[in-house]
Amino acid sequence: MIKQIICQQVEKSFKGDGMKTVALKKVDLTFEIGEITAIVGPSGSGKSTLLSLLGTLDKPSGGLITYDGEEVLKKNKSKIADFRFQEIGFIFQQFHLLPTLTALENVLTPLFSRKVSYNKLERAKEVLEQVGLKDKTNSLPSQLSGGQQQRVAIARAIVHKPSWLLADEPTGNLDTETGERIYDLLKELNEQEGCGILFVTHDPALAAKANRIITMKDGVVLSDKVGVPS
Numbered sequence: 001m002i003k004q005i006i007c008q009q010v011e012k013s014f015k016g017d018g019m020k021t022v023a024l025k026k027v028d029l030t031f032e033i034g035e036i037t038a039i040v041g042p043s044g045s046g047k048s049t050l051l052s053l054l055g056t057l058d059k060p061s062g063g064l065i066t067y068d069g070e071e072v073l074k075k076n077k078s079k080i081a082d083f084r085f086q087e088i089g090f091i092f093q094q095f096h097l098l099p100t101l102t103a104l105e106n107v108l109t110p111l112f113s114r115k116v117s118y119n120k121l122e123r124a125k126e127v128l129e130q131v132g133l134k135d136k137t138n139s140l141p142s143q144l145s146g147g148q149q150q151r152v153a154i155a156r157a158i159v160h161k162p163s164w165l166l167a168d169e170p171t172g173n174l175d176t177e178t179g180e181r182i183y184d185l186l187k188e189l190n191e192q193e194g195c196g197i198l199f200v201t202h203d204p205a206l207a208a209k210a211n212r213i214i215t216m217k218d219g220v221v222l223s224d225k226v227g228v229p230s
């Protein structure tokens, strides 16, 4: 279980069409397991880029990211994928559920072709119950509300018992009340499982509930405040 992620002078630039976009500029940040951190800032400020680097989905152009002191991104692709499977769960604004699979089957997808010590079907049922969807096990995504679909996506993100949950605007497609309930669920998971949660949001009220608020602008960290959660 990774307890600490450190970014040192992390840079990320994208090249294309003869243009270079600098998405992150010398970012220094430390994340501790168990914290709930909100990442806020205007569109294009580098929030999603930061999440995908922290989640090992992409590599920085400069600087260093270490996980309990280890440079995971130096490993080969399959070792990085194993690391991601063990440690990281992702939640996206668009849910990204497979439309032809039931809720249960969607939750099972990260476990396909993985060897685990637990019973996969029992585990998938357990997490669906944990997110309050015991009675929707066999429903297709089209038969579920937006909030319920995001719950399925959260169940899928935690089925492999990750120690970190990275969420990119998890409530962005939901109305305020449903969004708040999804946040409460994330908070519950943080308290019960002790996982670190990093979420990007445009909603100041939601950000105010986190332990810590990181504000980004033009690829730099503008402020990093430890707050008293409301």
Ligand SMILES: Nc1ncnc2c1ncn2[C@@H]1O[C@H](COP(=O)(O)OP(=O)(O)OP(=O)(O)O)[C@@H](O)[C@H]1O
Binding pocket: 014, 015, 016, 021, 022, 023, 041, 042, 043, 044, 045, 046, 047, 048, 049, 050
């Ligand atoms: N794959 C990519 N190729 C080229 N440029 C990219 C790529 N991904 C991000 N960028 C650029 O990097 C900058 C930061 O983008 P990023 O998506 O991280 O911002 P964001 O803060 O998450 O924005 P939003 O709130 O709109 O989601 C932007 O200028 C964006 O256009």
